[in-house]
Amino acid sequence: MNYNENSAIGVFDSGIGGLTAVKELIKLLPNENIIYLGDTARVPYGTRSPQTIQKYAAQNFRFLKSFNIKMIIAACGTVSSVLSTMPSYSDGDCLNGFFYTGVIRPAAQAAVSATKNKKIGVIGTDATVRSQSYKSLIQSILPGAEVYQKACPMFVPLVENGYTQRDCIPCVEIAKEYLTPLKEAGIDTLILGCTHYPIISDVIADIMGSGVKLISSGGEAGRYAKAVLAENELLSRRQEKGSITLYCTDSAELFCKNAEHFLDGITPMEIKTCTLDSE
């Protein structure tokens, strides 16, 4: 164990979506140093096979482990769900030299606490839904829960291209198509299983109605990470604000341009391009 309470928190995502989790983390833990990695040269992960996602995730872990870090957060619904099917990556566990969490357990626990009728919806990428990770975890925590899943592959491109307004016809039409079956199933809680989705939470809320509680998986991961660090006496005692460093695998200039919607509220110390091993 080389870390201490002033070591950084490493956060990674396939691209820029994970910045929604960073934003929550800064609110909850303003004094922590955060190192973020967005694999923008290979985004999106959500349409790829589990084997490819595992390979990419391993490279992301190795990159973040090259810094002095105490925790890694997979702020990516796709990676979290694929890793959660592997026994060695359990949310909240201490792995080889750092604490780890993805978004699955944090979001599943929040959904189970929120539901009254035991009918929970999950939206995410193709890979997240295929993995069945939310469904199996929710049903193990809350036996008898009914879990309705729907892959929403168009949400990431819509968000990344700025089709996010409440009255944006393509976004609303596609969202209605995805969400109507979940609404008809009578769910009272919906997990936004991809860290891009909070950007269109207005569109989603309008369709689902006020009776359905939306759970942000990235936001819950931030709260969960804080609890794990507190329990292990690893919260920073720094008095000043922590530093935020952003890495990406494609050009930093392109990252800044694409991340505009996501960077609001984040003031990075620097944004740099990096190379992952055997990328």
Next chain:
Amino acid sequence: MNYNENSAIGVFDSGIGGLTAVKELIKLLPNENIIYLGDTARVPYGTRSPQTIQKYAAQNFRFLKSFNIKMIIAACGTVSSVLSTMPSYSDGDCLNGFFYTGVIRPAAQAAVSATKNKKIGVIGTDATVRSQSYKSLIQSILPGAEVYQKACPMFVPLVENGYTQRDCIPCVEIAKEYLTPLKEAGIDTLILGCTHYPIISDVIADIMGSGVKLISSGGEAGRYAKAVLAENELLSRRQEKGSITLYCTDSAELFCKNAEHFLDGITPMEIKTCTLDSE
């Protein structure tokens, strides 16, 4: 020179879009062996930086060169446009051991032949439009031509997710937004600069009207490749049908599922997953 007239034609694309070019190639040259590579583990290329696209393209070239090939076709608007800004990749040239063409010169020549009012539109990915490759080539072939470009980043996800019907509201709405400025500019010819776009040519034609000629860049590349091979006496003399082998960098199963719309008319001998060097 190790190739002869019975060597294969290598074709690559970032994903499945290049199969529209393969389909044209099979119609034009039914007796040729074709080896196709789709880099499905890293699709799409169109949002990436020129440096990253060049790196990925070099890996695709090295993979195809490991076979006995006489020609490589970059059936990807993004790769073609980035390479066409480099002096060593000129469409129709003999490179280091094989003939090469991208889609830029073939499509630009076809557009210049088709236009009557010298107003040509180009639609493609962000990277294609940023490269200015179509604009500079068209204006060097046809001085005084006016070239109107528009990046259409949502077309690839719409096509890959099956939003392709003539009356599909999200597809039609987004297409109207992209194409209205080109229509208002009075173009009479429109280059579909990405090999995904022919799949939604009905939607595009409805918006542009019957006075606008659509040019399929992948289709033109096929015709151009045939002419280059004929000129160099490299057309196959095989009597029987050629074999089609498809490689992808992510799972072959996923490739088959996603390529459904694109494979119509193509009967591959096999579909295999491959690994690119230092991927």
